[in-house]
Amino acid sequence: MAGKTLYDKIWDAHVVRQEDDGTALLYIDRHLVHEVTSPQAFEGLRLANRGLWRADSIVAVPDHNVPTTSADRGNGTAGISDPVAKLQIDTLDKNCAEFRINEFHMDDIRQGIVHVIGPEQGATLPGMTVVCGDSHTSTHGAFGALAHGIGTSEVEHVMATQCLIQKKMKNMLVSVDGKAAEGVTAKDIVLAIIGEIGTAGGTGFAIEFAGEAIEDLSMEGRMTVCNMAIEAGARAGMIAVDQTTIDYVKGRPYAPVNSEQEATWDKAVAAWQDLHSDDDAEFDEIVRLHAGSIEPQVTWGTSPEMVLSVNAKVPDPANEPDAVKSKGISDALAYMGLTAGEPINKIKVDKVFIGSCTNSRIEDMRQAAAVVTDALANDKKVADNIKLAMVVPGSGLVKKQAEDEGLDKIFIKAGFEWREPGCSMCLAMNADRLEPQERCASTSNRNFEGRQGQGGRTHLVGPAMAAAAAIAGHFVDVRETGGEG
Amino acid sequence: MEKFTLHKGLVIPLDRSNVDTDAIIPKQYLKSISRSGFGPTLFDDWRYVKAGEPGMDHSKREIKKDFVLNQARYQGGSILLARENFGCGSSREHAVWALEDFGIRAVIAPSYADIFFNNSFKNGLLPLVLSESEVDELFKAVESNEGYQLTVDLEKQQVISLDGNSYDFEVDEFRKYCLLNGLDDIGLTLQYANDIKAYEKKRKQQAPWLFS
Numbered sequence: 001m002a003g004k005t006l007y008d009k010i011w012d013a014h015v016v017r018q019e020d021d022g023t024a025l026l027y028i029d030r031h032l033v034h035e036v037t038s039p040q041a042f043e044g045l046r047l048a049n050r051g052l053w054r055a056d057s058i059v060a061v062p063d064h065n066v067p068t069t070s071a072d073r074g075n076g077t078a079g080i081s082d083p084v085a086k087l088q089i090d091t092l093d094k095n096c097a098e099f100r101i102n103e104f105h106m107d108d109i110r111q112g113i114v115h116v117i118g119p120e121q122g123a124t125l126p127g128m129t130v131v132c133g134d135s136h137t138s139t140h141g142a143f144g145a146l147a148h149g150i151g152t153s154e155v156e157h158v159m160a161t162q163c164l165i166q167k168k169m170k171n172m173l174v175s176v177d178g179k180a181a182e183g184v185t186a187k188d189i190v191l192a193i194i195g196e197i198g199t200a201g202g203t204g205f206a207i208e209f210a211g212e213a214i215e216d217l218s219m220e221g222r223m224t225v226c227n228m229a230i231e232a233g234a235r236a237g238m239i240a241v242d243q244t245t246i247d248y249v250k251g252r253p254y255a256p257v258n259s260e261q262e263a264t265w266d267k268a269v270a271a272w273q274d275l276h277s278d279d280d281a282e283f284d285e286i287v288r289l290h291a292g293s294i295e296p297q298v299t300w301g302t303s304p305e306m307v308l309s310v311n312a313k314v315p316d317p318a319n320e321p322d323a324v325k326s327k328g329i330s331d332a333l334a335y336m337g338l339t340a341g342e343p344i345n346k347i348k349v350d351k352v353f354i355g356s357c358t359n360s361r362i363e364d365m366r367q368a369a370a371v372v373t374d375a376l377a378n379d380k381k382v383a384d385n386i387k388l389a390m391v392v393p394g395s396g397l398v399k400k401q402a403e404d405e406g407l408d409k410i411f412i413k414a415g416f417e418w419r420e421p422g423c424s425m426c427l428a429m430n431a432d433r434l435e436p437q438e439r440c441a442s443t444s445n446r447n448f449e450g451r452q453g454q455g456g457r458t459h460l461v462g463p464a465m466a467a468a469a470a471i472a473g474h475f476v477d478v479r480e481t482g483g484e485g
Numbered sequence: 486m487e488k489f490t491l492h493k494g495l496v497i498p499l500d501r502s503n504v505d506t507d508a509i510i511p512k513q514y515l516k517s518i519s520r521s522g523f524g525p526t527l528f529d530d531w532r533y534v535k536a537g538e539p540g541m542d543h544s545k546r547e548i549k550k551d552f553v554l555n556q557a558r559y560q561g562g563s564i565l566l567a568r569e570n571f572g573c574g575s576s577r578e579h580a581v582w583a584l585e586d587f588g589i590r591a592v593i594a595p596s597y598a599d600i601f602f603n604n605s606f607k608n609g610l611l612p613l614v615l616s617e618s619e620v621d622e623l624f625k626a627v628e629s630n631e632g633y634q635l636t637v638d639l640e641k642q643q644v645i646s647l648d649g650n651s652y653d654f655e656v657d658e659f660r661k662y663c664l665l666n667g668l669d670d671i672g673l674t675l676q677y678a679n680d681i682k683a684y685e686k687k688r689k690q691q692a693p694w695l696f697s
């Protein structure tokens with residue numbers, strides 16, 4: 001019999017019962033909750049007179065709607081000017097109090113984007129099943145966990161039963177072989193992967209990312225990669241556990257510790273050693289990329305698969321033989337206000353957004369700050385044509401760490417705004433958004449039409465590339481600016 | 486959950502692939518804490534000239550006349566026809582609530598994003614899969630015949646046109662059973678409460694760190 005994949009192993013360890021047709025009840029270890037997709041679930045519980053199965057499995061935090069200007073923070077939800085947004089966060093607070101759920105409130109330093117704070121607190125552990133009413137829950141797969149987004153009905157189902165009704169997905173291996181070039185980051189790697197397999201390429205699969213270039217990544221980089229598995233259509237992305245994983249988890253508030261009675265940490269670490277695919281495991285599909293050929297990436301269209309190297313040219317729909325695809329390209333160019341054949345590194349931007357659950361961790365802050373430091377050394381600042389360049393750390397603790405390292409001062413000196421943590425302009429539910437036709441270099445994960453504001457034009461890039469675009473006023477290969485990648 | 490057995494309705498052709506959930510229901514409407522009322526803002530950016538806000542009187546907003554939902558011949562439609570990878574993007578169930586609130590009972594497309602697909606069944610909206618060529622055929626039929634209707638028969642797993650053409654579709658047995666009977670998943674799962682408790686007991690011994 002063939003060996004098991006990492007996904008097979010975690011799946012098998014969580015099946016409570018299974019029907020003949022493969023439908024299973026899957027046990028959920030960790031449930032992360034935020035304000036947008038939970039109110040209707042709590043309401044459903046109340047209407048049916050049901051309680052929570054396991055309140056201690058839930059960690060809640062408001063993130064999507066929170067304001068990111070310091071003037072609006074620090075006074076609970078009182079500073080939220082939008083009454084509808086305020087009601088949603090107040091509702092989360094009320095629900096968490098009523099159901100006795102551990103919540104990091106808006107003014108708690110541990111508050112932040114749900115996918116940043118889970119790992120930061122050690123609430124995400126190797127081998128867990130993790131769910132959240134948010135598609136980027138795939139992020140947590142970086143820890144050798146099975147993590148995926150669910151809808152609100154499923155949020156309610158997990159709250160009431162601690163289980164999900166699921167059928168097993170297929171296994172896909174994406175191997176990024178060899179070493180990535182200097183200046184090429186996790187974001188470039190994952191964008192290149194999506195460019196290769198397409199936005200629907202991973203539909204129905206759990207993707208395991210492997211290969212030397214993935215192993216070389218820090219936990220922050222691995223989270224960036226798994227975060228965007230959903231942009232390739234896969235609900236779950238995951239990476240095998242190794243020493244990098246274990247070192248990151250150790251000592252975090254929710255992580256196990258050894259006590260006098262029991263060596264729980266040691267026991268956990270021993271169990272985690274098995275969280276990798278067996279050598280003879282079989283995958284339904286295998287995709288290989290050579291890390292060495294990946295260049296810094298920029299999306300040019302309205303779907304994350306519409307991505308190319310910063311040194312490439314905007315594609316021409318006339319060169320696409322498939323009629324549906326060709327129409328897709330021309331629609332995207334029309335929306336994005338681009339001309340076929342235009343060099344990507346000549347495209348000027350209006351706004352720059354560094355943040356989101358893809359790229360708002362400390363390493364991302366450092367990568368962007370390194371580019372800005374170089375610019376300052378050459379007497380350069382944010383270019384005149386940039387209307388707004390903002391840096392939004394992923395959590396209060398990331399913000400504090402960055403400030404302890406003096407990164408905030410570097411950004412501010414160069415003309416960036418340094419904000420309070422939250423989802424911010426990733427989806428523009430709060431005041432941070434694009435105006436129609438404004439063009440943005442963004443470290444987030446979706447370039448859909450209207451994602452950052454109606455009519456707004458989003459180009460996805462990594463943090464160093466976003467910082468470099470802010471300084472140059474247009475896209476530029478960060479490796480040519482002298483900045484560290 | 487509303488039962489789904491047989492549905493006959495007017496077809497609305499949305500000739501796009503990769504229709505994402507941000508397009509189905511833009512983020513500003515996600516601030517609602519209720520499940521209903523999303524219909525008037527379904528496909529908001531494509532439907533109206535200017536961006537809307539929650540709480541507006543949407544019937545007073547200027548519409549984009551060309552958009553398919555605004556065309557006279559498709560008023561009252563309840564079956565949405567679209568291209569591949571429908572519902573990609575975020576997990577927001579609001580997308581399904583918006584389609585339902587608008588009056589859509591079934592979507593026909595060659596493929597769907599996983600989370601959207603799942604969410605649909607939980608709300609009695611049937612996302613059915615036909616092949617690309619069948620979908621293409623339907624697009625042509627809808628566009629050339631005003632008032633084009635289809636019947637979706639879940640029991641028989643067939644889509645039937647007025648002129649008698651029929652298309653078979655696959656559907657998961659369990660999901661079909663739940664839809665036909667309008668069953669609530671949570672109630673079903675709680676029948677197995679003892680299995681869940683037994684699993685927890687065993688698991689607590691193997692991996693106590695998962696329970697603190």
Ligand code: SF4
Binds near residue numbers: 064113114134356422
């Ligand atoms: S940062 Fe963006 S993608 Fe991530 S959870 Fe928030 S809104 Fe979703």
